[in-house]
Amino acid sequence: MFGTFFITGDPLILGAQVSIGLVSLAAIFIVTYFKKWKWLWTEWITTVDHKKIGIMYILAAILMLFRGGVDALLIRTQLALPHLEFLHAGHYNAIFTTHGVIMILFMAMPFMFGLFNIAVPLQIGARDVAYPYLNSLSFWLFFIGAMLFNISFVIGGSPDAGWLAYPPLSELSGSPGIGQNFYIWGIQISGIGSLASGINFVATILKMRAPGMKLMRMPMFTWSVLASSLTIMFAFPILTVTMAMLFLDRFLGAHFFTLDGGGNPMMYVNLIWMWGHPEVYIVILPAFGIFSDIVSTFAKKKLFGYKSMVFALMSISILSFFTWLHHFFTMGSGADVNAFFAITTMVIAIPTGVKVFNWLFTLYKGRINFSQPMLWTIAFIPCFVIGGMTGVMLAVAPADFQFHNSYFLIAHFHQVLIGGVVFGYFAGMYYWWPKMFGFKLDEKIGKWAFWFWNIGFYVCFMPQYALGLMGMTRRFNNYDTDLGWLPLNIVSTVGAFIMGLGFLFQIWQIVYSLRNHKKEKTGDAWDGRSLEWSIPSPAPMYNFARLPQVSSQDEWWEEKERRAAGVPVEPAQPLEPIHMPKNSGIPFIASIFWFIFGFGLVWDWLWMAIPGFIGIVVTLFARSFSFDTDYYIPVDEVRRSEEAALKGAK
Ligand code: HEM
Ligand SMILES: [Cu+2]
Numbered sequence: 001m002f003g004t005f006f007i008t009g010d011p012l013i014l015g016a017q018v019s020i021g022l023v024s025l026a027a028i029f030i031v032t033y034f035k036k037w038k039w040l041w042t043e044w045i046t047t048v049d050h051k052k053i054g055i056m057y058i059l060a061a062i063l064m065l066f067r068g069g070v071d072a073l074l075i076r077t078q079l080a081l082p083h084l085e086f087l088h089a090g091h092y093n094a095i096f097t098t099h100g101v102i103m104i105l106f107m108a109m110p111f112m113f114g115l116f117n118i119a120v121p122l123q124i125g126a127r128d129v130a131y132p133y134l135n136s137l138s139f140w141l142f143f144i145g146a147m148l149f150n151i152s153f154v155i156g157g158s159p160d161a162g163w164l165a166y167p168p169l170s171e172l173s174g175s176p177g178i179g180q181n182f183y184i185w186g187i188q189i190s191g192i193g194s195l196a197s198g199i200n201f202v203a204t205i206l207k208m209r210a211p212g213m214k215l216m217r218m219p220m221f222t223w224s225v226l227a228s229s230l231t232i233m234f235a236f237p238i239l240t241v242t243m244a245m246l247f248l249d250r251f252l253g254a255h256f257f258t259l260d261g262g263g264n265p266m267m268y269v270n271l272i273w274m275w276g277h278p279e280v281y282i283v284i285l286p287a288f289g290i291f292s293d294i295v296s297t298f299a300k301k302k303l304f305g306y307k308s309m310v311f312a313l314m315s316i317s318i319l320s321f322f323t324w325l326h327h328f329f330t331m332g333s334g335a336d337v338n339a340f341f342a343i344t345t346m347v348i349a350i351p352t353g354v355k356v357f358n359w360l361f362t363l364y365k366g367r368i369n370f371s372q373p374m375l376w377t378i379a380f381i382p383c384f385v386i387g388g389m390t391g392v393m394l395a396v397a398p399a400d401f402q403f404h405n406s407y408f409l410i411a412h413f414h415q416v417l418i419g420g421v422v423f424g425y426f427a428g429m430y431y432w433w434p435k436m437f438g439f440k441l442d443e444k445i446g447k448w449a450f451w452f453w454n455i456g457f458y459v460c461f462m463p464q465y466a467l468g469l470m471g472m473t474r475r476f477n478n479y480d481t482d483l484g485w486l487p488l489n490i491v492s493t494v495g496a497f498i499m500g501l502g503f504l505f506q507i508w509q510i511v512y513s514l515r516n517h518k519k520e521k522t523g524d525a526w527d528g529r530s531l532e533w534s535i536p537s538p539a540p541m542y543n544f545a546r547l548p549q550v551s552s553q554d555e556w557w558e559e560k561e562r563r564a565a566g567v568p569v570e571p572a573q574p575l576e577p578i579h580m581p582k583n584s585g586i587p588f589i590a591s592i593f594w595f596i597f598g599f600g601l602v603w604d605w606l607w608m609a610i611p612g613f614i615g616i617v618v619t620l621f622a623r624s625f626s627f628d629t630d631y632y633i634p635v636d637e638v639r640r641s642e643e644a645a646l647k648g649a650k
Contacts, residue, residue: 056143236275
């Protein structure tokens with residue numbers, strides 16, 4: 001039973017095993033030495049505070065960006081030269097699979113939820129999300145799912161059937177090892193967390209807005225979160241069902257997706273992309289929201305075309321459900337079907353174009369301040385436009401027969417994912433960092449990181465468009481010298497390492513800024529426009545001592561204008577005790593049981609899965625029957641903390 005448990009014999013993996021062991025020991029030692037266990041438990045693990053949950057999400061995302069990035073560099077190293085003996089074929093398959101899954105599901109998704117958590121309640125003038133307990137459960141399910149997926153590297157073996165695990169390759173016949181089981185359960189568990197987060201943010205935005213904040217007064221980021229969360233609500237159940245069906249195929253010998261017994265692998269491909277295409281919009285829509293908020297803040301102008309922006313966000317979210325087949329035009333479903341999906345895909349370019357023009361018009365004649373959030377936004381616009389245009393090229397169904405599964409596609413989707421999603425989330429991180437921690441990240445080191453990422457990006461991915469047209473296909477670890485692909489591949493690999501430098505500079509920037517920074521005392525680091533900038537940084541745990549009264553778009557900006565014009569301010573309402581949710585250890589404990597359950601099923605160990613399942617049910621009951629879940633912060637305490645913040649601001 002334990003014969004295949006630990007992966008042995010590969011120096012790369014042995015190194016990983018040793019370093020994971022050492023890092024874990026070091027972490028335990030440090031926490032024990034500084035007596036931080038209690039702090040870790042009460043302040044972080046059991047927290048239901050959206051601001052802390054947001055920080056934990058972003059920390060996890062940066063960790064996963066590192067893992068996914070190392071995978072990317074390994075891939076690019078193997079491809080630098082023809083016939084390199086660095087990663088043999090099986091290992092290469094595993095690495096591009098884990099790279100894709102980790103980047104999308106365990107890097108982009110948590111980064112996104114982190115920013116949702118940090119900004120949305122503050123932007124709408126709320127004290128927390130609608131369901132703080134569920135929010136904590138979502139985080140821990142994501143985290144445990146990600147860890148279950150990640151340990152496959154050192155225990156049992158990594159999945160290697162591509163990031164979307166098409167059958168028959170992902171069936172028991174194609175992948176008899178257990179890597180595919182890790183894939184199913186890692187995604188399944190974290191996916192339940194994501195679905196719950198989507199529901200949570202829809203409820204939060206619809207029900208928790210401060211008095212007077214009508215829908216059409218919401219900041220654009222909040223709108224984009226609503227669009228993205230609604231998309232999650234309708235898309236993630238498809239993923240859950242698809243993974244469950246694949247599991248039944250592998251575990252019970254069902255044959256949903258096997259040709260023998262009347263199943264059909266193409267059904268899987270359709271289902272997974274019915275989730276997969278909306279998924280790419282789930283991660284890009286919030287980036288659009290971030291750029292909108294940043295553009296208006298840093299140009300010191302009202303966002304151009306607010307209504308058209310809302311319309312564009314919402315229509316993209318709906319259209320995203322009707323384009324999935326463009327991922328397999330080559331399936332052979334015929335000209336009519338292909339034409340339908342080609343047109344729906346191209347139609348998405350229209351609202352997207354609307355947005356780009358809105359950003360440009362907002363910037364036009366603005367007094368632009370080129371701090372870090374704005375820099376990343378400026379870099380995003382041309383990058384995303386080119387990436388979008390190559391996307392329209394791919395949408396031309398007959399032409400896609402040439403582009404399909406070539407490096408042209410790889411270049412296209414990295415251009416929108418890195419230039420759009422990653423740059424967008426970086427912009428958001430730099431923008432809200434002062435709100436999270438009370439100081440800005442160092443500008444100078446940040447500029448180095450910015451230029452390395454940007455130059456590296458073009459050096460890495462532009463050659464790949466050409467390589468794709470020259471016939472280089474994806475998911476190959478080897479090519480012949482006489483194909484003429486050598487020079488461009490070397491260039492591309494150099495570019496990847498330049499981006500790696502960018503990442504290192506960001507880590508240095510964070511470490512440096514933690515030690516050397518000026519406290520940002522006003523709470524309004526960028527002369528902002530929305531409500532999160534009206535309260536101290538970092539926000540007090542109850543966010544708003546008094547719930548704000550909203551009377552316009554850009555409420556905080558308008559209020560500053562009113563103050564400057566000497567409009568008399570209304571006398572403040574008296575403080576009232578603030579109703580808050582209590583911390584809970586149950587989400588963390590429940591997630592541990594999910595891990596036991598998932599790990600048991602991965603190995604076909606029912607003796608482990610069944611107790612895990614019982615544990616999950618018991619924690620559900622434990623929560624249902626715990627009634628001591630909230631408390632009030634007394635007025636005195638609120639007053640003291642407000643006065644301290646005011647003193648800090650002077
Ligand atoms: C940081 C720089 C990055 C580099 C250098 C890089 C490089 C690569 C390469 C060379 C491949 C193709 C492997 C092959 O087909 O043989 C690949 C695949 C992929 N990448 Fe990246 N990547 C990067 C970042 C990202 C990011 C940020 C995302 C998503 C947010 C992402 C998502 C994917 C996906 C989904 C695949 C497809 C995997 C598959 O074929 O199953 N990558 N990457
Ligand atoms: Cu798509």
